[in-house]
Amino acid sequence: MAKPFPTPGLNVVKALGEEPAFKAGDSVRISVRYPVGHYRVPAYIRGKLATVEAVMEPPAVNNEEEGFGRNAGSRGHYFRVAIPLTALWPGYAGSLLDGLRIEVFETWLERV
């Protein structure tokens, strides 16, 4: 989606949630929560530190809400984050370079 062209002299204050909370390079932690229902954050990444690799465009309907038919009209920000496999799995036998990429909605990310 093309970024809107900023018009000089127009002072529009964006509402909370309009802009993504994180940018590429930010450190984040995946929340540790165990809600009941349809959740799209695999248990193995909860509580792990991650680095934001990219903000996904365009913002999308949160499939956790969509799964229950709720709030399916409002879109949220989500991010492609990177986690080294050595941080996910103690004693990981592969290369130190190996990593995971996964998309996580803002609602599951905490500032570090």
Added chain:
Amino acid sequence: MDDHDHSHPHPAAADEAPPEYYEVMETAIRELLIEKKLIAPGEIRRQIEVLDSRTPALGAKVVARAWVDPGFRARLLTNGRAACEELGISFYDDTQLIVLENSDKVHNLIVCTLCSCYPRPVLGLPPDWYKAKPYRARAVREPRTVLSEFGTEIPEDVEIRVSDSTAIQRYMVLPQRPTGSEDFTEEQLAAMVTRDAMIGVVKVNFEHGINS
């Protein structure tokens, strides 16, 4: 000529077992939807036709084009969905596509640990092993072991990058073009590209192209 006399039993041509719980449920819902005129009888058949038309041959065409056309390759890596649409491959749902480029430094592998998210518009239906728990659990836990079981050895100094689908992004791997294929036509290149190479469990095998 087939001259046997049918004195021995044959397996049934179709499954003659009574329908199971979910089959009955599906039939009941479908018939209700049609009865209430929410869908027409042809619509489900049409959707099956859409899914049947999606095969790894489409993905192979995308990969071959990316190998011969650097401009297309750049657009594909920026926005996978838009680049596929350029070739006439439509996306019948809201999914986006991230195309992951393999190189001398990075080898990509795709998985959906939660279910079976797969780039169906470009690759068709996923193989059964992709949907099965062993692959889903092990691809993120021990990708090198999984790869070696597919006959793929990745050197220690090459990063394995596993992408796990959770949202509306789907992934497809852009494999490395094999050396020695410089004189191949786009069609010959496409014939070398297999489904498994676009999932990332194998590399594109040069021999696969020579025979086709």
